[in-house]
Amino acid sequence: MxxxxxxxxxxxxxxxxxxxxxxxxxxxxxxxxxxxxxxxxxxxxxxxxxxxxxxxxxxxxxxxxxxFPLTEFHDQTWNGATLGVSHIPSTLLDKYSMPAAxxxxxxxxxxxxxxxxxxxxxxxxxxxxxxxxxxxxxxxxxxxxxxxxxxxxxxxxxxxxxxxxxxxxxxxxxxxxxxTYTGLTQTAGISPTPSTIKGRPSLLNVYGIGAHFITYPVSHTHSSWAITLPETMEAQESWHLYNVEERDALKSKLLLEFANWSDPVPELIKSAERMVKFGLYDxxxxxxxxxxxxxxxxxxxxxxxxxxxxxxxxxxxxxxxxxxxxxxxxxxxxxxxxxxxxxxxxxxxxxxxxxxxxxxxxxxxxxxxxxRVVTGGSAACLERDEAVRKSWLEVDAVAAKYDNLFREPF
Ligand SMILES: Cc1cc2nc3c(=O)[nH]c(=O)nc-3n(C[C@H](O)[C@H](O)[C@H](O)COP(=O)(O)OP(=O)(O)OC[C@H]3O[C@@H](n4cnc5c(N)ncnc54)[C@H](O)[C@@H]3O)c2cc1C
Missing domain, CATH: 3.50.50.60 (FAD/NAD(P)-binding domain)
Known part of the structure; x- marks a missing residue:
């Protein structure tokens, strides 16, 4: 048989x-x-x-x-104020026999x-x-x-x-x-890791008004990043891997929009070697x-x-x-x-x-x-930032949340 x-x-x-x-x-x-x-x-x-x-x-x-394995989770606001830092990632190898990366x-x-x-x-x-x-x-x-x-x-x-x-x-x-289109897109890039975050392998989340930015290392020299934005599906033909001309045009546009965000955001956008855009679905x-x-x-x-x-x-x-x-x-x-x-x-x-x-x-x-992507103006974003800040203070709840994920499947 x-x-x-x-x-x-x-x-x-x-x-x-x-x-x-x-x-x-x-x-x-x-x-x-x-x-x-x-x-x-x-x-x-x-x-x-x-x-x-x-x-x-x-x-x-x-x-x-x-x-590099991750050593910390770090959340901050667009202008660089820390909302929370957790060193849970640096404990993972000992606890679960594998890190996060x-x-x-x-x-x-x-x-x-x-x-x-x-x-x-x-x-x-x-x-x-x-x-x-x-x-x-x-x-x-x-x-x-x-x-x-x-x-x-x-x-x-x-x-x-x-x-x-x-x-x-x-x-x-x-x-x-x-x-189902979730109403959000992600524009992702891969860039040389800027000196401001070199040697500190974090999963860094940056919260802004109507936008969210995430970055983490993907090699010993480069970091990946992604901007999540609310968008309608009208421009969905632009959701793909960009050629060099498209990439550079998008970089210029994003650099204007994210110019006043603190490091490492503008530098990562500026030095992107590869950029791709997705619609997010579930x-x-x-x-x-x-x-x-x-x-x-x-x-x-x-x-x-x-x-x-x-x-x-x-x-x-x-x-x-x-x-x-x-x-x-x-x-x-x-x-x-x-x-x-x-x-x-x-x-x-x-x-x-x-x-x-x-x-x-x-x-x-x-x-x-x-x-993550709050569009209700700065007051709503301040409220969101406060909620993020408070969530990191609940140390036991944070530890339990990650333990529930990482202790599986054996
Ligand atoms: C922007 C983005 C970021 C993400 N980041 C993360 C992350 O950080 N961590 C994480 O864990 N997950 C992440 N995910 C989710 C992750 O990519 C998926 O959950 C994962 O790839 C699912 O694996 P899979 O093998 O089920 O499907 P896939 O990896 O999608 O593979 C499906 C394969 O099936 C093939 N295929 C499709 N139809 C057919 C067919 N009819 N016949 C034959 N072959 C077919 C496809 O070509 C593809 O190769 C992310 C997803 C997105 C979109």
Whole structure:
């Protein structure tokens, strides 16, 4: 009987799950719609919960060697007044065996792709999932212009606009609207780390009037940053990776808008080598029962897409990989693969474990975005700043919040 698992999407979750499943005796094949994975986005922060899972597939050290682990969380106002500082990040390695760190998305994606080759796992780039047909003893996936492949089960790791999710919901007679635009955009850049913050690897949040700025190191020489702004969707054709002329024009515009913000904001904008703009989206939660159907299950952004304000989307996708791989039994030539009813039980157990935590985080990220970007004028912003300042004074609550995130998934 086939031990082939069809994994849709080679983003964060797909390759990691593939390696974990290969170690349990399965034969994963990863299908990716992009013809050749390469340059992608800006950056992301990996926290101990995600890095622990990357450690299981021998990728954490590669990520950590390329950057500085964070030593502090630091919140300040646009004119440089400190709202709060926490040294929790400097305690993470001792407490959870992994620190927190920023990483360039391209480096992470290419590292994950390479790890598939290193683990002799087949990757098919340019294979876009189009349809799924259930059979009693297997499942057949159809790929645009490529034909069909049969496996014992399918894992949809195809991100926020997942085809796998659409197909699963359609099977249950449901049609879902497009992902929800949160009303916020992020303009992100990668710049040489300015001398004012060199040697102090912080996750720095800067709160302004109708704008929020975040920066953290992503290598020994460079920092990533992002400006979150409220915007309508009118200019959405401008949401992409900028070429040099576009980048320089946008820099000039932003430098005017952020000229009176304190260091390191103007310097980071001025020296940006790469700039990209995104609209920020999420989706309302699915019930645990909607996470799976027959021989198909969703994980990562396909199951629980989130806006980025808590920095947990990829970390939660990695937690999913750990739990799904743990719930699935080992297989071998002697032990036949799973019956449909066994899979249904395993997938439901997985969804029941993961849905409450991820739903809460998606809602929390949405609320965090609304808190960060206050548009009600300076009085409303002063009120927001005061709330941020007070929240850092609740030391036990802050510690408990981060412990709840970082102590998982094992
Ligand atoms: C601006 C921004 C900043 C973020 N910052 C952070 C952060 O700091 N920390 C954090 O943890 N998370 C962050 N996130 C969220 C994080 O990027 C996602 O949660 C994470 O990438 C989800 O991983 P995934 O594997 O589920 O999906 P993805 O990484 O999106 O991968 C999905 C893959 O599936 C492929 N695919 C799509 N459709 C098909 C198809 N039909 N057939 C085959 N392949 C397909 C896609 O091309 C893609 O390669 C951020 C997100 C954004 C937008």
């Amino acid at each position: 086939s031990r082939t698992v069809l994994i849709i999407g080679c983003g964060v979750a797909g390759p990691v799950l593939a390696i974990l499943l290969k170690r349990k005796g399965y034969t994963p094949i990863v299908f990716e719609k992009v013809k050749e994975l390469g340059d992608a986005g800006a950056s992301l922060t990996l926290m101990p919960n995600g890095l622990k899972v990357l450690g299981l597939v021998d990728l954490a050290s590669q990520v950590l060697e390329a950057t 920023g990483v360039r998305r391209t480096a992470l994606n290419l590292g994950l792709k390479q790890s598939l080759f290193d683990n002799a796992i087949e990757l098919r780039e340019g294979w876009k999932l189009e349809d799924i047909q259930e059979k009693e003893h297997g499942v057949i996936a159809t790929f645009a212009g490529r034909g069909t492949i049969e496996g014992t089960f399918i894992v949809g790791c195809d991100g926020i606009k997942a085809t796998s999710r659409e197909l699963l919901l359609r099977r249950g007679g449901e049609m879902e609207a497009l992902p 989706r309302d939660e699915l019930t645990p029962e909607q996470w799976h159907s027959g021989r198909c299950v969703l994980i990562g952004d396909a199951a629980h897409p989130t806006s980025p304000h808590l920095g947990q989307g990829a970390n939660q996708a990695l937690e999913d990989c750990y739990h799904l791989a743990t719930f699935l039994p080992k297989v071998s030539a002697k032990i036949p693969t799973l019956l449909k009813q066994d899979l249904a039980q395993i997938f439901q157990k997985f969804a029941l474990k993961r849905q409450p935590r991820t739903s809460k985080l998606v809602k929390g990220a949405r609320a965090q975005g609304e808190r």
